[in-house]
Amino acid sequence: MNVCISGFGAVSSLGVGLEATRQGLYAPPKLPTLPTRVDTSLRLPVFEVPLAGESGQPGGFTNTMLELALTEALDQAGLTRSSLAGRKVGVCIGTTVACQLNNIPFYDDLRSGRAASADLFRRYVVSAPAEWLRRELKLDGPAINVSNACASGADAIGIGALWLEQGACDLVIAGGADELNKVPLDGFHALGICSKQPCRPFAADRDGLNLGEGAGVMVLERPDDAKRRGHCPRHTLAGFGKAADAYHITQPHPDGVGLEIAITNAFRQAKAKPADVAFINAHGTGTDVNDRVEGQTLARLFPPNFAYMSTKSLVGHTLGAAGALEAIFTCIMLEQGVVARNHRCPACPPDIPVAPLSADLAFDGDLALSTSLAFGGSNTALVIKRMS
Numbered sequence: 532m533n534v535c536i537s538g539f540g541a542v543s544s545l546g547v548g549l550e551a552t553r554q555g556l557y558a559p560p561k562l563p564t565l566p567t568r569v570d571t572s573l574r575l576p577v578f579e580v581p582l583a584g585e586s587g588q589p590g591g592f593t594n595t596m597l598e599l600a601l602t603e604a605l606d607q608a609g610l611t612r613s614s615l616a617g618r619k620v621g622v623c624i625g626t627t628v629a630c631q632l633n634n635i636p637f638y639d640d641l642r643s644g645r646a647a648s649a650d651l652f653r654r655y656v657v658s659a660p661a662e663w664l665r666r667e668l669k670l671d672g673p674a675i676n677v678s679n680a681c682a683s684g685a686d687a688i689g690i691g692a693l694w695l696e697q698g699a700c701d702l703v704i705a706g707g708a709d710e711l712n713k714v715p716l717d718g719f720h721a722l723g724i725c726s727k728q729p730c731r732p733f734a735a736d737r738d739g740l741n742l743g744e745g746a747g748v749m750v751l752e753r754p755d756d757a758k759r760r761g762h763c764p765r766h767t768l769a770g771f772g773k774a775a776d777a778y779h780i781t782q783p784h785p786d787g788v789g790l791e792i793a794i795t796n797a798f799r800q801a802k803a804k805p806a807d808v809a810f811i812n813a814h815g816t817g818t819d820v821n822d823r824v825e826g827q828t829l830a831r832l833f834p835p836n837f838a839y840m841s842t843k844s845l846v847g848h849t850l851g852a853a854g855a856l857e858a859i860f861t862c863i864m865l866e867q868g869v870v871a872r873n874h875r876c877p878a879c880p881p882d883i884p885v886a887p888l889s890a891d892l893a894f895d896g897d898l899a900l901s902t903s904l905a906f907g908g909s910n911t912a913l914v915i916k917r918m919s
Contacts (some may be wrong), residue, residue: 532767532768532771532801533753533754534692534695534751534752534754534768535752535754535757535764535766535768536751536764536767536915537607537609537750537752537757538604538605538607538610538749539603539607539706539748539749539750539862540599540600540602540603540604540605540748540859541603541745541748541856541859542582542596542599543555543578543745543747543846543852543856544561544578544579544580544744544846544847545561545845545846548599548603549603549607549863552860552863553863553867555845556842556864557869557871560844560875561578561845562576562729563577563729563730563741563743564579566711568592568711569712569713570713571713571716573725574727575720575726575741576726576727576728576741577711577716577742577743577847578741578846578847578849579711580596582595582596591658591710592710592744593626593628593658593708593709594658594708596744596745596746597660597706597708597746598667599746600708600746600748601664601704603748604750608750608752608762609761609762610750615702619671619672619699620670620671620672620700620703620704621670621673621674621691621694621699621700621703621704621705622664622665622670622672622673622675623687623691623704624660624664624675624676624687624705624706624707624708625678625679625682625683625684625686625707625854626676626677626678626707626850627683627850628712628715628850634651634652634655637652660708661674661676664704668704672703673694673699673700677690677851678851679905680851680909681848681850681853681903681905681906682903682904682905682910682911683851683854684707684747684851684854684856684857684858684903685853685855685857685901685913686854686911687705687706687707688705688768688854688913689768689911692751692768693771695751701752702750702751702752703750704748704749705748705749705751705855706746706747706749706852706855707747707849707851707852707853707855707856708746708851708855709744709745709746709852711742711743719740719742722781723739725740725741725742726738726739726740726741726817729844730816730844730875731817731844732815732822732844732876732887733813733815733826733873733876733879733886734817734875734877734878735878735879735880737817737818737822738817739818740847741817741843741848742848743846743847743849744847744852745849745856746852747855747858748855749855749858749859751768752764764918765862765866766862767916768913768916769800769801769803769898769916770796770801770803770913770914771797771800771913771914772793772795772797772798772800772912772914773793773909773910774789774792774793774796774910775789775909775910776788776790777789780906780907781906782821783820783821783824783825783904784908785820785824786828787824787827787828787831790824790828790902790904790912793902793910794828794902794912795832797900797914800914801898803914805834805837806834807896807898808898808914809865809894809896809897809898809899810837810838810839810840810892810894810900811833811839811840811899811900811902812842812857812860812864812900813829813839813841813887813902814902814904815840815842815873816843816848816904817843817844823882825902825904826882826884827883829902830884838888838892838894839873839887839888840871840872840887840888841873841887842857842860842871844874844875845871853903854901854911854913857901858901861901861913864899865899865915865916866917868894868895869891869892870891870894871888871891872890872892873888897918897919899915899917900912901915
């Protein structure tokens with residue numbers, strides 16, 4: 532695969548924008564707090580984005596974050612909204628909930644026998660992130676919303692890269708966005724996998740995840756197209772691997788079958804091997820099964836003492852945005868030449884063969900891997916290369 536990452540933008544609990552994100556990756560981690568914008572009686576800590584209020588636009592806070600990330604991604608790519616005119620631009624955005632809550636008042640009215648406002652339903656219909664972006668930017672390329680649980684953002688980037696390789700469009704806006712709200716918070720609590728403490732990926736005493744929110748957007752294009760307009764991208768998406776083991780509705784296969792296939796396919800596409808990787812930005816949710824399966828699978832595929840970590844102790848699990856944000860975090864760490872440590876893991880259990888990084892680590896390589904594991908046994912691997 533030979534697709535340029537011409538620009539990217541990020542919004543998360545680390546802050547709004549790449550500079551805040553860069554600083555936050557290497558700073559002492561902020562602690563999650565009880566939710567302030569979610570109507571819930573659950574006392575579960577979450578990682579909220581430091582932005583006030585709603586915008587009133589379709590999609591609410593999800594699309595507010597998405598627009599901020601997009602603006603930054605276009606700027607870094609040397610593009611403006613007007614410069615997209617006349618180009619076949621695709622939009623591929625991953626999400627799990629996004630505008631879902633916009634229809635809850637509609638169904639409340641229906642169930643209670645009240646006359647349901649058509650405006651509520653209409654707002655829900657027009658809020659899908661990819662379609663909303665296409666309308667906002669007046670684009671005529673393909674646009675799809677990817678709702679593939681926790682791999683949605685990574686899948687959207689991979690699909691966008693395939694569009695470029697297949698000639699479906701000339702440029703792609705790809706990424707993921709999800710806001711904190713009652714649906715996933717109640718749902719993950721019902722599954723018994725939310726921690727009442729700050730999450731501890733790969734730690735022996737881990738007891739669950741903290742939810743987060745955010746948006747990450749990448750601008751993807753073919754190298755020749757970037758060169759033609761005088762832009763010099765700093766990263767490429769070298770490989771994209773996807774596999775589903777369909778072992779369980781929420782858990783990965785205990786032997787990591789799907790994850791291994793996804794990683795193997797990504798490296799094959801990148802014409803690279805595991806030993807070439809400087810570090811791995813792992814999915815690392817802080818849940819028992821995910822961390823055990825992922826830790827064992829990585830140890831099986833990579834050389835001894837490989838470097839890996841999870842950023843979920845910094846931003847929580849941002850669901851549909853996770854794969855996109857973590858790909859962007861990977862790009863930032865490649866730029867810096869330093870991989871950030873894995874926080875809150877003083878000791879690994881015996882069933883995780885290799886401990887994650889306990890300190891920031893400088894490296895000389897130019898290749899990194901970002902993994903995503905989702906419900907339904909869906910696994911995604913992105914190999915990202917820093918341009919010399």
